[in-house]
Amino acid sequence: MDTKDRLICALDVDSVAKAEALVIRLGDSVTFYKVGYQLVFNGGLPFAQDLARSGKKIFLDMKLHDIGNTVSKGVEAIARMGMTFLTVHAFPQTMKAAVEGARGSDLKILSVTVMTSYDDADLVEAGYRQSVSELVSQRVAQAMALGVPGLILSPEEAATTRNRVGDTMLLVTPGVRPAGSDSGDQKRIMTPGDAIRAGADHLVVGRPIVAAADPRAVAEAIQAEIAGSAGVPATLK
């Protein structure tokens, strides 16, 4: 993996024109973009495909969750779009169907374990009996057993999960905040350097870059922090 690919910038903007302008501004400081609800539902899917054709890597963040047949047919279609990653929620039927839908393609499925905006109280409110760490742990085991290639989790669970899965699964962590930046609605956060040292393969960063006065400077600073933290296994920290 190219070190630069470890930063995934979430293109969370409300028009293709804004996304295009941001990509131009970021230039070669960002090689991997996440495209999610906001841009896709503002006409961004063809733009994401063009960006993939231009050589950028694309993480299509659709967080699919439906009956198995619907998920696998949807994933089969997405697998023809030139994307690198696709998210689904970490429910066993959904993960199984997504893995089947992506079979034979280069698309990698990432299972969203527990949203980084949730804490233990949010899980209780949603009807779960487990703590965040217990539910993440259960979903990691299920994803692993079903052959899902990667996981979305917060940096707080990265070290434990890395010890458990070794190098068999990609760990992708949103909830990343450069020191001093606003956490917004994220509840389980770490700095880029700490997330990398905890064992994350890729960091997803949106607002700290997208809403910055100088997005390129922020992206370059995160890239430097990642490069400076790479290669130190979390288990040795």
Ligand SMILES: O=C(O)c1cc(=O)[nH]c(=O)n1[C@@H]1O[C@H](COP(=O)(O)O)[C@@H](O)[C@H]1O
């Ligand atoms: O699947 C995701 O990417 C995701 C999962 C999660 O648990 N938490 C989370 O924040 N995300 C996404 O990661 C991005 C984080 O954005 P910022 O909080 O602006 O850095 C958003 O686009 C979220 O949709």
